[in-house]
Structures are given as C-alpha cells and as structure tokens.
Amino acid sequence: MIEVLLVEDDIQVAKSIKDFLQRKFSVHLALTAEEALEVLQEKNFSVVLCDLKLPGMSGLELLQKMRTLGISTPFIIITAFGDIPTAVAATKLGASDFIRKGDITPEELIRKIESLVDESDWEFVFGSETMRNLLKVARQVAKTDSTVLILGESGVGKEMLAKYIHKASPRAGRPFIAVNMSAIPDTLLEAELFGYEKGAFTGAERRKPGKFELADGGTLLLDEIGDMPLHLQPKILRVIQEKKVERLGQYSQNPIKIDVRIICTTNRDIEKLVKEGKFREDLFYRISVIPIRIPPLRERRDDIIPLTKYFLKKLSTKYEVNISMSEKSYEKLLNYDWPGNVRELQNVVERAFILSWTGGKESIITPESIVFSSYEIQNINLNKTDGKEISEGKETINYEKKNISALSGFQTSLTDDLNIKNMEKVFILKALERTGGNKTRAAKLLGITVRTLRNKLKELKLEESEKSKEDEEE
Ligand SMILES: Nc1ncnc2c1ncn2[C@@H]1O[C@H](COP(=O)(O)OP(=O)(O)OP(=O)(O)O)[C@@H](O)[C@H]1O
Ligand SMILES: [Mg+2]
Numbered sequence: 001m002i003e004v005l006l007v008e009d010d011i012q013v014a015k016s017i018k019d020f021l022q023r024k025f026s027v028h029l030a031l032t033a034e035e036a037l038e039v040l041q042e043k044n045f046s047v048v049l050c051d052l053k054l055p056g057m058s059g060l061e062l063l064q065k066m067r068t069l070g071i072s073t074p075f076i077i078i079t080a081f082g083d084i085p086t087a088v089a090a091t092k093l094g095a096s097d098f099i100r101k102g103d104i105t106p107e108e109l110i111r112k113i114e115s116l117v118d119e120s121d122w123e124f125v126f127g128s129e130t131m132r133n134l135l136k137v138a139r140q141v142a143k144t145d146s147t148v149l150i151l152g153e154s155g156v157g158k159e160m161l162a163k164y165i166h167k168a169s170p171r172a173g174r175p176f177i178a179v180n181m182s183a184i185p186d187t188l189l190e191a192e193l194f195g196y197e198k199g200a201f202t203g204a205e206r207r208k209p210g211k212f213e214l215a216d217g218g219t220l221l222l223d224e225i226g227d228m229p230l231h232l233q234p235k236i237l238r239v240i241q242e243k244k245v246e247r248l249g250q251y252s253q254n255p256i257k258i259d260v261r262i263i264c265t266t267n268r269d270i271e272k273l274v275k276e277g278k279f280r281e282d283l284f285y286r287i288s289v290i291p292i293r294i295p296p297l298r299e300r301r302d303d304i305i306p307l308t309k310y311f312l313k314k315l316s317t318k319y320e321v322n323i324s325m326s327e328k329s330y331e332k333l334l335n336y337d338w339p340g341n342v343r344e345l346q347n348v349v350e351r352a353f354i355l356s357w358t359g360g361k362e363s364i365i366t367p368e369s370i371v372f373s374s375y376e377i378q379n380i381n382l383n384k385t386d387g388k389e390i391s392e393g394k395e396t397i398n399y400e401k402k403n404i405s406a407l408s409g410f411q412t413s414l415t416d417d418l419n420i421k422n423m424e425k426v427f428i429l430k431a432l433e434r435t436g437g438n439k440t441r442a443a444k445l446l447g448i449t450v451r452t453l454r455n456k457l458k459e460l461k462l463e464e465s466e467k468s469k470e471d472e473e474e
C-alpha cells in the first residue's frame with residue numbers, strides 16, 4: 001500500500017486532495033512542516049506531498065531537514081505559484097518533483113505518485129568494466145546479511161551503492177534508513193540511533209523509536225561512520241553483535257530485538273583513524289567484513305558519458321525541453337579529473353544545462369557552458385605557464401594559484417541554492433576563464449571596473465584562499 005504524507009495548511013485544499021488520493025492510497029495529513037517532521041521520524045512513508053508555503057517551517061526547509069536526518073522519502077512540492085527558480089532550488093535539495101496547484105488533474109497526480117514510488121527515481125548508471133564488476137560483487141553481497149563497508153572519495157556514489165545493495169537484497173520491500181554521522185550533532189546522535197522513552201531526558205515528552213528500530217527488517221546505513229564519536233562506538237558495536245537495542249531511559253528491562261542489515265560508508269582513511277586511536281579497532285573489524293571501495297571517477301572514465309547523458313535526460317524530462325551536448329563538450333568532460341567525482345559531474349551538467357537554456361525547447365550545450373570548479377584555473381596554470389613562464393603578468397598566476405581551492409567551495413554553494421550571487425560567480429568565473437585569468441579584460445567583458453571585480457572576488461570569497469586551502473588539505 002502506498003502511504004502518502006500530505007503536508008498542507010489550508011484545510012479546504014488539504015481535504016480535497018486527501019479525498020481523491022484516498023481512493024488509491026493511504027493518506028496521512030499534517031497541517032504544518034513541524035508536525036510532518038515528527039511523523040516522518042516515527043513512520044516510513046512512500047512519498048511526501050508538501051505545500052511550499054506553510055505557517056512555520058517552509059516546505060523547502062522541511063525537505064532540507066529531512067535530508068540532513070537521512071530521511072530519503074521521495075518529496076513532491078505543491079505550490080500555487082510555481083516557477084523555474086524555485087523548482088531548481090527544490091530539486092537541488094532533492095525534491096523529486098514540483099507541481100502547481102490547478103495545473104494537474106487528480107488522475108495525473110495519482111499517476112505521478114505511482115510512477116515515482118515505482119521507480120523511486122533513481123538508477124545506478126555506469127559504463128565502465130570496473131563498475132560492472134563492482135556491481136556484480138554488490139549483488140552477490142546483497143543476498144547475505146553481512147555488514148558492508150563502502151569506501152571511496154566524496155561524491156563517488158557510496159550512498160547510491162548502499163541503496164543498490166538494499167534494493168538487490170531480500171530486504172528490498174522493507175525500509176532503507178540512512179543516518180549521517182557527520183550531519184547530526186554528537187549530543188543528539190545517540191537518541192537518534194537508539195530512540196528514547198518518555199522522560200529519558202528533559203524534553204523527551206514522549207517515546208520515540210530510534211533508527212535501528214525503524215530499520216527493522218530492512219537496511220540501516222551508517223553514513224560517514226568515520227565521524228562517529230568515540231564514546232558511541234562501543235554501544236554501536238554491542239547492537240551489531242547482539243542484535244538488540246535499548247532505548248535511552250529504558251534500563252534494559254526488555255531490549256528490543258532487531259533484524260537489521262548494516263551498511264557503513266566513509267570517505268576517510270579509516271585504518272589511519274584506527275592507528276591514531278580515533279576509531280575503535282574492534283568496531284572497525286566488525287564493520288569491515290566486506291569492504292567495497294568505489295574508485296574515483298577519474299579512474300573509470302567510461303562512466304562519464306553515460307552519467308552525463310543520464311543527468312541531461314533527467315533534466316530535459318523535468319523541464320520538458322530537449323537539451324543535448326556537443327562532441328567538443330563531451331571531450332571537455334572526458335579530459336577533466338573530477339576531484340568531486342559524480343556529484344561534481346552532476347553539478348557541472350546542471351550548470352551547463354541552465355547556462356545553455358535560452359528559453360526555447362531545444363538547445364545544445366557548448367564547451368563554454370561547461371564551467372568546472374577548479375579545472376579552468378589549474379589548466380591555465382599548466383598550459384599557459386608551463387610551470388614557469390606566464391603570459392599575462394604576475395597577478396594572473398597569483399590569482400590562479402590562490403583560487404584553486406576557493407573554487408571548490410563554489411561548487412558546494414551552487415548545490416545548496418541557486419541565488420543571484422551564485423549566478424554572479426558563474427559569470428565572473430566564465431569571464432576569467434575566457435580571458436585566461438586576466439582581471440582587466442575580464443572586467444571589460446563583464447562591463448564593470450577592475451575595482452568592482454576585485455571587490456566582488458573578495459565578497460564572493462573567490463580570493464580568500466588561505467582557509468579553504470587548509471580545509472582542502474585536511
Ligand atoms: N552511478 C551513479 N548513477 C547515477 N547517479 C549517481 C551515481 N553515482 C553517484 N550518483 C549521484 O551523485 C551524487 C553523489 O552520490 P552519493 O551521495 O551516493 O555519493 P557519496 O559517495 O555518498 O558522497 P559523499 O561522500 O559526499 O557523501 C548523488 O546525487 C547521486 O545520485
Ligand atoms: Mg554519502
């Protein structure tokens with residue numbers, strides 16, 4: 001049975017939507033985002049159908065909160081005033097779809113929900129032999145209940161692979177629950193994982209099941225396990241070994257039996273953490289029964305084109321346009337090193353899509369619209385300076401060196417939202433790219449003074465490199 005969580009504050013609208021959805025699905029109504037967040041933590045839904053404008057927390061904020069808490073339920077936004085920027089912002093946050101009130105018939109909405117739940121809107125895309133073999137191993141592992149440790153750089157698809165294993169396992173019909181160790185504050189993590197009884201601590205007004213319990217019969221993803229605080233590690237180890245959890249404040253009267261397959265991921269060098277005493281050796285051995293390392297995208301370049309085509313197709317379908325890519329653009333993608341892996345590729349494709357979309361139904365992405373986060377700058381350094389000589393004066397090379405790391409930050413911020421500042425960044429970067437990093441010419445291109453450009457570079461943190469450099473080296 002498909003279970004829909006409808007979040008809508010207008011009782012009239014809510015009632016009418018609920019009435020027709022109830023013909024096919026079970027529908028739970030929440031009048032505020034806060035209320036929705038509560039129930040989402042207690043129960044698994046097939047899909048959330050959420051109004052954008054709500055009295056307290058907005059629909060977008062709810063979506064953001066859900067994703068930080070690892071609740072990956074498909075999310076459809078309903079709004080009275082839909083427009084492309086909001087749609088883009090919503091999809092960047094992971095919304096599956098966006099509908100305008102009045103734009104869609106009840107039958108269409110029902111069909112949309114059904115198809116969304118069916119395909120769950122994702123596919124593990126690959127073209128390389130490496131990934132083909134890796135997925136073969138994953139399917140093999142999926143048949144068992146063994147704990148799996150997925151390793152790999154940031155953005156390679158660790159969470160995707162965890163889901164893939166779940167879907168390929170006999171547990172596929174049961175919940176898949178992800179908890180991100182680095183996103184939840186240490187103080188809340190224990191209560192999140194184990195749940196609590198009423199009165200367990202100040203503020204525990206009612207009983208709340210933990211993620212272990214919620215994942216019962218299914219799969220629990222302990223995402224970024226390398227960031228799990230040391231004091232929690234022995235407790236986790238005990239749960240994994242004994243297959244029982246105790247809610248906080250329960251005093252071990254009846255530990256709850258659970259049947260959960262555990263998958264862990266980390267992008268950190270966990271063996272090093274063990275050596276440094278930052279990760280318990282016993283837990284490490286327990287979770288690394290089956291380690292799978294996903295290679296970085298640059299080591300499986302045959303995946304680049306299939307992934308690009310897939311991301312383009314998804315965007316084209318969503319916005320009902322037909323945007324393709326020129327051969328030269330593909331070449332540009334193939335020649336890049338992808339430090340941010342598949343996530344970076346996805347961002348670059350989306351950015352190119354937006355920059356090339358002139359408003360019509362068809363368009364072709366040319367290499368100019370492909371803006372990498374760090375590549376242009378690095379490349380200019382290599383090609384133009386050949387390590388020593390520079391053509392555009394000293395300032396150019398300073399700019400290039402300083403910004404390699406600052407630009408990686410840009411990639412993240414573009415994922416988070418699509419505001420004017422980010423578009424400004426895109427244009428400034430494009431101008432600098434075209435002029436080989438020469439600020440005077442870039443400013444001319446942009447129609448602003450060099451002074452303004454400098455100020456903007458500072459303001460947009462494109463010049464403040466010391467801190468981000470440190471971050472990157474960590
Ligand atoms: N093989 C793939 N096919 C389709 N999409 C993919 C694939 N691999 C990764 N992605 C997409 O790339 C993004 C990053 O993937 P994912 O979150 O699984 O990576 P990760 O390794 O967990 O990253 P991080 O270390 O940053 O948490 C997601 O949006 C995901 O949907
Ligand atoms: Mg991840």
